[in-house]
Amino acid sequence: MHTIKEIQKEIIEDFAMFEDWIQKYEYLIDLGKELAPIDQKYKISENLIKGCQSRVWLHAEYAEGKIIYTADSDAIMTKGIVAILINVLSGQNPSEIATAKLDFINEIGLKEQLSPTRANGLVSMIKQMKLYAIAFSKQQ
């Protein structure tokens, strides 16, 4: 298992290969399509992170010192970014998730997608992922 830092570095390298926004967006769309589905029983309003425009469902499970996140979104571009966040944080231990600096977001040019004004639920999603981590770290 790679560390959060290592995974971020890989993602930055992946995105550096894209020549234009079209390639970048197509990659995000592919990631969105490939995201492992969330168990339907977790796609409930309690797990819904409300954005103004797109919605995100997030579920977290804690086992053997690691948090496994599963998620979904009704918009495919949002889902692509959700997939990246899961790639970075899922399978890590709670204290690392809680203190993780997600620098890659700026580096790969997705800052605007993760600004509160976008209202796509992603800012709240990161916050919720970290809140789960803080809660689970108290169980450690």
Next chain:
Amino acid sequence: MLDVSKIRSQFPILSRKVNGQNLVYFDNGATTQKPQIVIDAESKYYANQNSNVHRGVHFLSGLATDKFEESRNTIQNFIGAKHKHEIIFTKGTTDSINLVASGFKTFLNKGDEIIISEQEHHSNIVPWQICCEQSGSNLKVIPILDNGEMDMDFFYNLLSENTKLVAVSHISNALGTINNVEKIIEKSHSVGAKVLIDGAQAASHISLNMQKLDADFYCFSAHKMFGPTGVGILYGKEDILNALPPYQSGGEMIKEVSFSGTTYADLPHKFEAGTPNISGVVAFKSAIDFISNLEVNKIAKYEEELLQYATSELLKIEGVRIYGTSKKKSAIISFNLEGLHPYDIGMIVDKMGIAIRTGHHCAQPIMERFNIPGTVRISLAVYNTKEEIDLCINAIKKAKIMLS
């Protein structure tokens, strides 16, 4: 015929690039761009005329007051109001509606009814919910039909002697439907109810005459008609405005203040507490002059042509569904592509320089009515062109390919 390239040349922002592409601005329902004369009027006001209005005896205060009141005259003429003091300056349509809702609740008793429609913008829903909650009256809702028109038969059945106010939009911001407000006003008056029209989407697209229309209140915003943000109009009939209690209190709105009691100023100042957005009001006159020079009827005719073209081009894309298909429509097209989320489409076309709106357009009940999370909305203005529509259609096609 309008010379659209000449019109475009008056809007500096239309020549800027977005994401390296020429800007195609199709979000006019949210706010319109500003012509140079409006921008100049704001800056000229601050460079040459700035002072507080209705206060001092000095030269500049007089000049600022004259300019401010000149705007009121222009707006009175533009909407055919009987009296100048029936024009109240507010912050915008939302503010105008809140002003009426706040005062109107004092006229209401338990069991009284206010009627709105399912089509309303949140700003013509929430103030009435609060008004009803605080006065013990009931809110009734006119449903809309599949084509986006109000169910008028349902409305006639809702009307009764309990109806005290009917508040509906002239044009739906989310669907573009031009509502039959003349009929709504006539029928409402027949049971003694007052009528408020939310004209935010109508004011520069439909020729207005308050004396003919006979609405009791009519609200609109400067920024949706080439004017500055933060300026709105509440038109109200003189007798009702006189009866309505003040909204905000403070300076300007008083006649005499003492600790034994305060008397309020006459209209319109009774509703204009505090220092208003003077530069905005002054520049709004230039926006109205801009519209009047083009003539509202000519604007409407050209926009209708754009609407027809955009609608037919859009419908050529497989899987397009347009929400709001009434025969009488303003140049607003709300649509979805089968299987695709509006947000994804908006994100991709933005990269191609196309500014369109995606989401629920502050009209969640309509989205619920059609059981959709939102729509993509194209809203056109007089400076838009068929070439821009082609660019937008191509961008949508590209988005469809990328997302499918």
